[in-house]
Amino acid sequence: MVRRSGRHEHMYDHEREAFIAHATALHKTIRNTSGSLTTSSEEYRVLTELNQAICGAIQKITGEPPAWARPATHTSTGAPR
Numbered sequence: 001m002v003r004r005s006g007r008h009e010h011m012y013d014h015e016r017e018a019f020i021a022h023a024t025a026l027h028k029t030i031r032n033t034s035g036s037l038t039t040s041s042e043e044y045r046v047l048t049e050l051n052q053a054i055c056g057a058i059q060k061i062t063g064e065p066p067a068w069a070r071p072a073t074h075t076s077t078g079a080p081r
Contacts, residue, residue: 016061023054027068030054 011019030051037044058066 011061019061020058020066023058024066024068027051027054027066 030047034044034047034051037047055066055069064070
């Protein structure tokens with residue numbers, strides 16, 4: 001009989017990184033697909049809900065919103081004076 005390893009409470013770093021990569025790829029697919037739909041369509045609403053759920057999952061797992069959902073930060077490009 002094959003013995004299963006015990007379950008753990010949190011993902012390992014490599015599992016978390018893989019999840020975020022796959023979720024980000026799905027986000028991009030959803031964004032590209034929903035871009036061709038009218039905002040009043042049921043499919044658009046469903047894709048938007050799925051995308052929000054993905055964003056929420058990443059935030060709960062990592063403690064911060066995904067990179068694509070963070071507000072842009074403006075930095076100075078000039079040399080220090």
